[in-house]
Amino acid sequence: MKQVLNDKAIALIIKRLAYQIVEDHPHCDDIVFIGVQPRGVHLSDRLMVELNALYGKQVAYGMLDITFYRDDFRKEIMVPNQTHLDMSLENKEVILIDDVLYTGRTTRAALDALLDFGRPSKVTLCTLIDRQFNREIPIQPDYTGKTIDTIFSQKVVVHWKENDGVDEVRLLG
Numbered sequence: 790m791k792q793v794l795n796d797k798a799i800a801l802i803i804k805r806l807a808y809q810i811v812e813d814h815p816h817c818d819d820i821v822f823i824g825v826q827p828r829g830v831h832l833s834d835r836l837m838v839e840l841n842a843l844y845g846k847q848v849a850y851g852m853l854d855i856t857f858y859r860d861d862f863r864k865e866i867m868v869p870n871q872t873h874l875d876m877s878l879e880n881k882e883v884i885l886i887d888d889v890l891y892t893g894r895t896t897r898a899a900l901d902a903l904l905d906f907g908r909p910s911k912v913t914l915c916t917l918i919d920r921q922f923n924r925e926i927p928i929q930p931d932y933t934g935k936t937i938d939t940i941f942s943q944k945v946v947v948h949w950k951e952n953d954g955v956d957e958v959r960l961l962g
């Protein structure tokens with residue numbers, strides 16, 4: 790199982806993503822940052838620390854469960870996570886945050902789920918890892934930590950210190 794990113798690389802990437810977002814958005818008043826449950830939230834929590842420091846205030850931040858919006862949710866029993874989103878998304882720019890983008894189906898479900906909270910003026914996507922091949926939905930990231938060329942049989946595994954004891958990205962297979 791090959792290590793693709795270690796803890797130092799992940800920390801640097803998260804800082805860089807935060808700077809890129811702030812460069813594109815000098816003001817954060819009309820932005821809502823949303824981590825996709827469950828694993829996107831580890832990345833979004835880290836990004837919020839950087840963004841709060843760069844903006845000098847608490848940015849609007851929520852977490853979105855997409856379980857019942859997945860296109861395969863009827864095929865197996867799934868345990869939902871929690872949504873924490875105590876603001877309207879009407880006319881806000883939403884920056885969706887997830888750890889991995891692969892087929893694009895999770896992001897599609899997230900787009901569907903967030904429409905329950907209003908009509909955003911714009912939605913952009915930030916991901917730590919973009920597995921750029923085998924996309925099944927026409928979705929691309931706007932902010933990418935690292936793009937990885939993978940084949941179908943492989944799997945990208947993102948470990949987070951708070952869950953797995955270590956920050957790292959590994960490629961299985």
Ligand SMILES: O=P(O)(O)OC[C@H]1O[C@H](OP(=O)(O)OP(=O)(O)O)[C@H](O)[C@@H]1O
Pocket residue numbers: 825827828829887888889890891892893894895896
């Ligand atoms: O672009 P996609 O193919 O949807 O994959 C991306 C999603 O996969 C992982 O979640 P999880 O393992 O819960 O989802 P999965 O079962 O769809 O792989 C990851 O945290 C992303 O949310």
Ligand SMILES: O=c1cc[nH]c(=O)[nH]1
Pocket residue numbers: 889890891892920943944945946947
């Ligand atoms: O390789 C993959 C594909 C989807 N989701 C992951 O977390 N890893």
